[in-house]
Amino acid sequence: MKELIKERGKYLTKNLVPGTQVYGEKIVRMRGEEYRQWNPWRSKIGAALKKGLNDLPIKENTNILYLGSATGTTVSHLSDIITKGKIYCVEISEKSMQKLLEITDERKNIYPILKSANAIEEYSFVKEVEIIVQDVAQKNQTEIFIKNVDAYLKNKGIGLLALKTKSISQSKSYNQIVDEELSKLKQKYKIKQVIDLTPYEKEHAFIVIEKQ
């Protein structure tokens, strides 16, 4: 797939809007096309890729539900790849959404939803998607993930959860928290991969599940 390529250890996505930049990333001209460098220090999926993420079953017409899109750093790369798909971006903060709207005008595959990821009924117009990505800093992030996966992920779909352990508990250890949250997910889904995002993110785990 030429929308996502790896060159000299760095991941690049083909720029959907050539001549523009989203977050100060490096622009690379290659094979006659313009590519944007996926910065692993700014994007959790970028970090997961560098640390050996195996399954990223993204194609041109994949539909994605992204919970916690913030100002759109990771979203922009996913939007580069799914040229014929849709990415529904749920974000609770008005300040972050204002920045996201600045790239939404030109990227027609971004659907912005200014709501809480916990209130799943409020975006029920979202049709079933193939991939759900979550990156929210809440104490009950696993519960929010499960709610959304049950409601909106197709069978055999992939869920990517960026687990911020410090939001869940400050006194328990990283391993303890990861084990506890994994046990909640194991009951319902198949755990495909668990990645530690050090050094790109501290105390963050990246969990890949498959809905049966």
Added chain:
Amino acid sequence: MELREQLIKESKEKITKAFSKDDVYLIKGINIIDEMVEIYNRMVEHCRDWYNYYFPEMNSYIKNNDLFCEIVEEICEKENYTKENLKKIKQLEQKDIEALEKKAKESIGGNCEKEMLKQIQEFAKNALKIKKQKNELQEKIEKEIEKKLPNFTYLAKPNIATKMIQEAGSIERLAKMPSSTIQILGAEKALFSHLIKGTKPPKHGFLVNHPLVRESRNEKGKISRIVAGKLSLLVKEDYYKIKDTNEKEIKKENNIESAKKMEENIIKKINTMKKNSDKKEKKEANKSIRFRR
């Protein structure tokens, strides 16, 4: 309308609404004030260093930063340090004026090209502007807080009230806090050290500077707890009243009756606590005397 266009329109309307709440401007203003003080202090340090090459004796003689910048702005060149000119600066006493005039004549500082000296003068001027804006901003913020949360600000005092709102992040969040959180707002480091490592928990955060807490010697923890309890009630009364009633109604009645009542009750409690602890001390003292016999 197509789904995507509708979503974009909805988001834009929500953003405009959220950015129209005066809360967000207030909180950002509070965040800036401390930094403005730091910026001013650093500018003054640089200005003193810079001017020191030209007139070191003035730099050493004038200890007050505001006064130093004012003199550099108004007088600047050594030839201008005359009694006439120096009289314009209000904070200078007669002895200071005479001392400065003499030091300017006998200064061992070097010469400085006029254009460069002008730069130093502009720098001092800008430092004073920042200090002035910081004071104006602080006044404006305290006025706003008193208007929005009259009872809370009356009991907490404007200084502490500002810090608490900043730490809480928004007035709504502060109103939802339990009194135990309000008690230790500002002591986060000690709190997390207690939770993680098991050290002693903090008794008070910003409340340590509250006049009622400062007065007492042994009862600081108890008094902070009592004050925090009343504060959490007052902030809820203030905040939820604003939500339900008209803005015009609030402007008429800026009443702080509840706060005054609660302050009276707290002071009564503190006095009874003092009496009881005095009685206890007397008893202990008598016991030890009997034992010694």
